[in-house]
Amino acid sequence: MPVSSFPERGRRSGRLSAGRVPWLLVLPALLGLGFLVLPLAGLLVRAPWSALGARLLSAGVRDALLLSLGTATAATAVSLLLGVPLAWLLARTGFPGRRVVRALVTVPLVLPPVVGGVALLLVLGRNGVLGRYLYEWTGYSLPFTTAAVVVAQVFVAMPFLVISVEGALRGVDRRYEEAAATLGATRWTVFRRVTLPMVAPGVLAGAVLCWSRALGEFGATIMFAGNFPGRTQTMPLAVYLEMQRSPEAAIVLSLVLLAVSVLVLVLLRDRWTGTP
Amino acid sequence: MSSGGPGAAVLDAHLVVRRPGFGLDVRLRVALGQVLALLGPNGAGKSTALRALAGLVPLSEGHVLVDGADVTTAPAERRPVGMVFQDYLLFPHLSVVENVAFGPRCRGVPARRARRLALDLLAEAGLDGYAAARPGALSGGQQQRVALARALAVRPRLLLLDEPMAALDAHTRVSVRTQLRRRLAAFAGATVLVTHDPLDAMVLADRVLVLEGGAAVQEGSPAEVARRPRTGYVARLVGVNLYRGRASGTRVRLAASSGEGAVLTVAESVEGEVFAAFPPRAVALYRERPAGSPRNVWPLTVDGVEPFGDRVRVHLTGVLEVNADITAAALAELALSPGVRVWAGVKATEVECYPA
Numbered sequence: 001m002p003v004s005s006f007p008e009r010g011r012r013s014g015r016l017s018a019g020r021v022p023w024l025l026v027l028p029a030l031l032g033l034g035f036l037v038l039p040l041a042g043l044l045v046r047a048p049w050s051a052l053g054a055r056l057l058s059a060g061v062r063d064a065l066l067l068s069l070g071t072a073t074a075a076t077a078v079s080l081l082l083g084v085p086l087a088w089l090l091a092r093t094g095f096p097g098r099r100v101v102r103a104l105v106t107v108p109l110v111l112p113p114v115v116g117g118v119a120l121l122l123v124l125g126r127n128g129v130l131g132r133y134l135y136e137w138t139g140y141s142l143p144f145t146t147a148a149v150v151v152a153q154v155f156v157a158m159p160f161l162v163i164s165v166e167g168a169l170r171g172v173d174r175r176y177e178e179a180a181a182t183l184g185a186t187r188w189t190v191f192r193r194v195t196l197p198m199v200a201p202g203v204l205a206g207a208v209l210c211w212s213r214a215l216g217e218f219g220a221t222i223m224f225a226g227n228f229p230g231r232t233q234t235m236p237l238a239v240y241l242e243m244q245r246s247p248e249a250a251i252v253l254s255l256v257l258l259a260v261s262v263l264v265l266v267l268l269r270d271r272w273t274g275t276p
Numbered sequence: 277m278s279s280g281g282p283g284a285a286v287l288d289a290h291l292v293v294r295r296p297g298f299g300l301d302v303r304l305r306v307a308l309g310q311v312l313a314l315l316g317p318n319g320a321g322k323s324t325a326l327r328a329l330a331g332l333v334p335l336s337e338g339h340v341l342v343d344g345a346d347v348t349t350a351p352a353e354r355r356p357v358g359m360v361f362q363d364y365l366l367f368p369h370l371s372v373v374e375n376v377a378f379g380p381r382c383r384g385v386p387a388r389r390a391r392r393l394a395l396d397l398l399a400e401a402g403l404d405g406y407a408a409a410r411p412g413a414l415s416g417g418q419q420q421r422v423a424l425a426r427a428l429a430v431r432p433r434l435l436l437l438d439e440p441m442a443a444l445d446a447h448t449r450v451s452v453r454t455q456l457r458r459r460l461a462a463f464a465g466a467t468v469l470v471t472h473d474p475l476d477a478m479v480l481a482d483r484v485l486v487l488e489g490g491a492a493v494q495e496g497s498p499a500e501v502a503r504r505p506r507t508g509y510v511a512r513l514v515g516v517n518l519y520r521g522r523a524s525g526t527r528v529r530l531a532a533s534s535g536e537g538a539v540l541t542v543a544e545s546v547e548g549e550v551f552a553a554f555p556p557r558a559v560a561l562y563r564e565r566p567a568g569s570p571r572n573v574w575p576l577t578v579d580g581v582e583p584f585g586d587r588v589r590v591h592l593t594g595v596l597e598v599n600a601d602i603t604a605a606a607l608a609e610l611a612l613s614p615g616v617r618v619w620a621g622v623k624a625t626e627v628e629c630y631p632a
Contacts, residue, residue: 179365182330183350183379184430193378197369 040258047255048248055252063230064238065256071146071234072214075153076161079210082154083161084203086190090162091169109159113208115222116155124151124224139176148225150233153214160213161206168202205268212264216257284308286466288432290338291328293321300324300490306434306466306483313481313498314470321490322470323362326436329468331355337592342433353382358427359436363443364419366411372422373398373407379430397425401459417442417452424459435460437469441476450516453479474513478502486510504630505553516553517598520632523550528629535596538622539569542629549632556589558626559600561610563621571624574598578616592620 024250048055055061091097108116126141131132135141142148172195180194181187195201218236225232227241235253242250293299300321306312314322327333329340330350339348340532345513347355349569358379361429366375376394398407401421411419420440427435441449457480461469474615475483478498486494486501486509494506505511511518516610523546557605560566566573569626576594583589587601588613598620602610610618 146495173365175361176365176367178332178352179332179359179361180367180378182355182359182436183334183426184353184382185378186353186382191380193365197367201368262287 034156043254043258047251051248052252052255053173055249056256058236058249059250060222060242060252061231064235064253066232067146067149067230067233068215068235071149071153072211072217074150075157075214076207076211078150078154079158079161079214080207083158083163083206083210087162087165087169088097088195091166093133105159105162107159108156109163113152113156113221114223115154115219115220117220118147120152120155120220120224124148143224144226144228144232146225146231146257149221149234152220152224153217156217156220157210157213161203161210164209165199165203168206171202172198178276207265208264212261284344285341286310286343287468288339288341288344289326290339292335293324293328293333294336294497298324298490301327301488302490303483304329304468304485306468307536308466309464311460311467311469311481311482313477313484314468314487315472315474315484315513316478316487316502317472320487322472322487323438324490325487326359326438326468326470329434329611330357330359330436333516349490356431356433357436358430358432358434360420360423360427360438360440362439364411364423366419366422368410368412370411371407372403372409372414375411375422376426376429376501379426383430383519394425394429397429398422400424402455408421415448417448417455418611418631420444420452421455424456424544428463435465435467437467439470439472441471456480456592462580474502476500483629497508504551504628505555506551506632511553514600515599516555517559519550519552519596520617521550522627523547526624528552531594538595540627541624542627543625546629546631551632553627553628553630556599556601557587559598559602561600561602561606561612562621565608565619566621572627574618574620576620578612578614578618580614581612592618 013146018182037086056065090098090105121128121143123129124134124142126132126143131142142151176194176198177190180190215234216236217234218240219234221234222237227233227237229238233241235257239250239253239257242253284307285305286308287304289304290302291304292301298319298321302321304312304325314325316322324333328335331347331350331354337347337423337589339346341347342356351581366372367378370378373391373394376397377387377390378392380390385393395407398404401424403418403421403425405503406418406422406577411422420443424437424440441453444452449495452470453476460480469476469480471480481498484494484496484498484501485492486507488507488509494510496503497505501510502514502516505514505516505518508518519528519535519540520533521527521528521540525545525547528538528542528546528550530540542552565575575594576592576596576598578590579593580591581588582591584601588604588607590600590602590607592598592600600620612618
């Protein structure tokens with residue numbers, strides 16, 4: 001009977017889409033997963049677990065760790081101070097050339113950090129476009145100082161914050177800001193008491209992202225700030241250097257960076273991994 | 277310009293907003309203690325008018341005077357206006373009392389006093405126990421009361437309410453509406469409220485202004501608007517059969533749009549272009565042509581039947597379109613269903629006739 005064939009066909013097609021595994025997709029997927037996970041597993045396997053405590057407390061590692069934490073935090077603070085207003089400008093105003101500005105903001109995201117370092121040197125170096133006057137007038141030279149580390153990190157990491165905060169600002173229901181205005185709030189009050197609290201999760205996520213990017217910064221730092229232990233040698237730089245002298249120290253430093261990354265992931269889990 | 281004496285208009289506005297594909301041009305005057313309802317279909321410009329009064333939409337032309345002071349170009353934060361938004365827009369990151377204290381704080385009231393004021397307003401609204409709660413923990417009706425308290429906290433001269441009932445479910449509406457009416461009656465200023473629900477307008481407002489296509493099509497007391505609608509939209513809203521025609525004596529010959537050639541007999545003699553209206557309850561239906569009292573009788577065809585409150589509404593078409601409300605018993609007795617031909621009768625004394 002022709003009628004009875006319909007439900008049968010429906011059932012078969014249902015099983016097709018739900019049950020059968022397309023190996024052409026699954027095999028490369030598993031390969032990709034292994035490729036991403038295995039190196040990290042290797043790091044854990046080779047870690048000198050017994051000597052970990054002593055290694056972490058050794059002067060070289062401690063200096064690099066403290067310098068990294070300090071500069072990344074400072075860079076995040078600077079990025080917040082400059083980046084949140086920049087994000088507001090991009091999200092809330094319609095000035096001409098806004099699209100160009102947004103494109104410029106995202107350039108450091110895709111630019112090789114080493115190139116960023118070169119660019120910073122050319123502008124802020126002792127003979128740089130601006131650095132020359134800074135040196136002539138104040139005798140201060142920025143490159144190869146701890147401040148230069150922060151500058152390099154801000155350059156590379158701030159776009160992450162700006163993009164994140166701009167997205168959060170666009171997601172806010174602007175009628176709340178209108179409601180605040182009808183209650184007598186000036187634009188600054190609206191921003192401070194309504195907009196900013198409402199985008200706080202986005203700002204926090206951006207700051208964490210920015211901080212972890214600053215923490216991992218290598219290319220721009222080594223180019224613009226050099227590699228002086230205790231002054232500009234941050235953890236990624238120390239990892240690179242130690243790998244040639246004592247790989248065990250490099251592994252310990254790498255483990256610390258890995259732990260920080262995992263921590264960041266945990267902090268942001270609701271934003272990225274929360275959706276099934 | 278208007279002076280500030282008693283009885284003078286608190287609000288005197290001429291709102292002109294022009295946008296591509298949309299234009300608003302309406303004049304509003306609201307006296308002290310008065311509640312004006314802007315009633316109209318979606319897209320009529322009600323909300324735009326309200327936002328223009330609040331300073332959230334710039335005027336293309338016209339003026340806004342509050343207590344005689346020109347605030348036409350004043351930004352929203354410097355107008356003596358309180359606004360209750362459609363879904364209340366209570367700040368989710370602030371507690372209820374902080375929400376209410378927000379306005380006074382913005383206007384320079386010290387924190388402690390602003391909080392005191394907010395607590396007093398919450399007590400008046402019957403929300404004593406909710407000061408520390410987040411707005412999200414409140415019911416729709418409670419949120420509306422907080423929103424009203426927040427708007428009143430800035431001591432506005434002009435109170436604006438945008439669809440204050442729209443976000444509530446049907447069974448809380450009645451009690452919330454009654455409370456809102458009491459609060460509005462106690463408000464010492466002018467109120468403009470926007471609604472598309474005629475019941476809100478009837479219960480809450482002293483005066484109704486009907487907006488259609490960005491222009492005022494009718495203004496009057498709620499009873500007047502309900503009894504003598506001037507557009508099809510209002511007639512449908514208040515549930516009245518409305519026709520337009522030319523009167524001569526007690527006979528009204530209907531215009532083409534209302535039912536070409538049909539004639540309505542009215543009780544009192546009038547002349548010229550008129551509206552004629554009668555409620556569906558005034559229509560009687562018969563299987564045979566009735567003899568005697570009803571002066572208006574037409575043979576019509578049943579187009580549809582639907583339950584309507586405790587009655588049944590019958591849609592009839594023919595030389596003119598008529599809605600008739602009859603009892604379920606009458607429906608059964610007449611055996612009405614779509615396509616059946618019946619006689620519809622209306623007494624001349626039931627027909628309201630007024631100049632167009």
